Amino acid sequence: MSTTFQQPRDLRLSARDRHFKLPTAGHAPGYLQANLMIIPQAQAFDFLLFCQRNPKPCPLIEVLEPGMLEPASAKGANIATDVPGYRVYRDGEFTEERDDVSLLWQRDFVSFLIGCSFSFEDALAQAGVPLRHVQQGCNVAMYRTNIPCVPSGAFSGEMVVSMRPIKSRDVAKVVEISGRFALAHGTPVHVGNPQAIGIADTSRPDYGDAVSIMDDEVPVFWACGVTPQWVAQRSKLPLCITHAPGKMFVTDLKG
Amino acid sequence: MSTTFQQPRDLRLSARDRHFKLPTAGHAPGYLQANLMIIPQAQAFDFLLFCQRNPKPCPLIEVLEPGMLEPASAKGANIATDVPGYRVYRDGEFTEERDDVSLLWQRDFVSFLIGCSFSFEDALAQAGVPLRHVQQGCNVAMYRTNIPCVPSGAFSGEMVVSMRPIKSRDVAKVVEISGRFALAHGTPVHVGNPQAIGIADTSRPDYGDAVSIMDDEVPVFWACGVTPQWVAQRSKLPLCITHAPGKMFVTDLKG
Numbered sequence: 245m246s247t248t249f250q251q252p253r254d255l256r257l258s259a260r261d262r263h264f265k266l267p268t269a270g271h272a273p274g275y276l277q278a279n280l281m282i283i284p285q286a287q288a289f290d291f292l293l294f295c296q297r298n299p300k301p302c303p304l305i306e307v308l309e310p311g312m313l314e315p316a317s318a319k320g321a322n323i324a325t326d327v328p329g330y331r332v333y334r335d336g337e338f339t340e341e342r343d344d345v346s347l348l349w350q351r352d353f354v355s356f357l358i359g360c361s362f363s364f365e366d367a368l369a370q371a372g373v374p375l376r377h378v379q380q381g382c383n384v385a386m387y388r389t390n391i392p393c394v395p396s397g398a399f400s401g402e403m404v405v406s407m408r409p410i411k412s413r414d415v416a417k418v419v420e421i422s423g424r425f426a427l428a429h430g431t432p433v434h435v436g437n438p439q440a441i442g443i444a445d446t447s448r449p450d451y452g453d454a455v456s457i458m459d460d461e462v463p464v465f466w467a468c469g470v471t472p473q474w475v476a477q478r479s480k481l482p483l484c485i486t487h488a489p490g491k492m493f494v495t496d497l498k499g
Numbered sequence: 500m501s502t503t504f505q506q507p508r509d510l511r512l513s514a515r516d517r518h519f520k521l522p523t524a525g526h527a528p529g530y531l532q533a534n535l536m537i538i539p540q541a542q543a544f545d546f547l548l549f550c551q552r553n554p555k556p557c558p559l560i561e562v563l564e565p566g567m568l569e570p571a572s573a574k575g576a577n578i579a580t581d582v583p584g585y586r587v588y589r590d591g592e593f594t595e596e597r598d599d600v601s602l603l604w605q606r607d608f609v610s611f612l613i614g615c616s617f618s619f620e621d622a623l624a625q626a627g628v629p630l631r632h633v634q635q636g637c638n639v640a641m642y643r644t645n646i647p648c649v650p651s652g653a654f655s656g657e658m659v660v661s662m663r664p665i666k667s668r669d670v671a672k673v674v675e676i677s678g679r680f681a682l683a684h685g686t687p688v689h690v691g692n693p694q695a696i697g698i699a700d701t702s703r704p705d706y707g708d709a710v711s712i713m714d715d716e717v718p719v720f721w722a723c724g725v726t727p728q729w730v731a732q733r734s735k736l737p738l739c740i741t742h743a744p745g746k747m748f749v750t751d752l753k754g
């Protein structure tokens with residue numbers, strides 16, 4: 245029943261036809277997947293500057309010209325239809341989930357494609373580093389921290405991080421490997437000691453699912469692409485459209 | 500008579516007082532120096548996006564909020580007075596050189612600080628790689644190429660590159676070292692074969708001074724911070740202010 249898409253274009257067309265509505269992890273292996281943020285042009289300079297100032301949580305894969313629907317990183321794609329699920333926020337409040345946002349489209353919408361961690365997770369798996377949330381088939385654990393992002397205009401807030409338990413002997417290897425993937429958040433922002441960045445209890449993530457940390461493991465924290473969504477929510481934009489959790493925009497770029 | 504400033508702040512204050520009006524190379528060793536571009540907010544989103552799309556010629560050190568004069572990278576500095584020389588362009592034409600642009604300042608001006616090659620040149624010198632233009636006390640040779648930048652709005656044009664003759668045995672070392680300095684244009688964009696990127700005659704640079712290439716040397720080309728100036732000129736902005744050649748904004752950031 246369930247198909248694994250090998251080609252980004254096939255997945256995008258199936259999402260456009262409203263057949264495919266599932267999370268995109270594991271599909272189109274080797275291709276870059278992206279967090280999506282669509283905001284009005286009035287806020288686009290401030291948000292672009294926010295991304296420039298906070299490259300670890302907001303590594304930019306591509307920013308489309310105002311009004312444009314077809315990314316350079318995915319020829320023939322339509323940013324308003326080819327994601328398996330969208331979320332709409334009005335005045336900072338989540339209002340609805342849609343599988344197509346064509347009817348909401350405005351000529352001044354600017355779309356931001358922001359890197360996600362899938363690429364470096366693939367590389368870690370290939371290097372023989374097990375990832376607990378993958379083993380357990382759940383979402384990665386994510387936390388809001390007390391690490392302030394550098395603000396820009398209306399956009400400000402704390403960094404959201406993802407956490408992966410890593411064996412002590414693998415920490416250096418994991419830093420090296422993830423460092424090669426700047427568009428997938430790069431090196432960790434913090435290793436060990438969750439309290440120091442304002443995480444009181446790793447068993448209670450703010451997003452995603454909790455995983456246990458074994459005695460021979462250290463919690464390793466990476467900047468997370470949920471950060472710009474959290475910051476956009478806090479800034480109470482009149483309108484903001486994002487991908488639904490786990491349902492990323494799949495580009496034609498090789499990760 | 501000639502002082503070498505060790506501290507960025509001392510150089511900036513001397514420029515502000517209109518005492519120091521010389522090129523900044525060799526001053527404040529170890530600190531990041533920056534190309535400066537000041538443009539009206541109406542064009543700032545497109546130009547920021549141009550920089551994001553062309554990070555090799557336009558590595559962003561900092562972008563100031565609209566109207567702001569004090570960079571985060573240089574506390575107490577004033578972007579309109581602390582550069583030893585400014586150039587003013589109107590409708591794409593160079594109109595005048597000034598040592599202070601306070602009188603031209605407008606509340607919607609956005610200042611872009613863009614990396615320059617000084618940091619990696621220092622690192623090359625320390626690694627024992629001689630640089631001919633430094634030995635000869637002249638400017639680095641720069642050329643317009645046929646390499647198109649990725650356009651953004653009104654901003655488009657070819658990449659400008661700087662060229663340094665490097666001994667064949669040092670080319671790999673030079674790639675490695677410059678690659679550590681992403682804010683100083685990173686790795687070369689082209690090694691050898693000037694004709695392939697539209698440079699007919701290396702003895703006739705478009706900017707800076709020609710240097711000879713010896714038999715055991717290869718011309719190595721890096722993306723150059725003159726690119727955004729060239730592109731801004733081509734886009735015929737109503738008003739654009741830059742630093743004068745070689746007279747950079749000196750930040751407090753360690754290179």
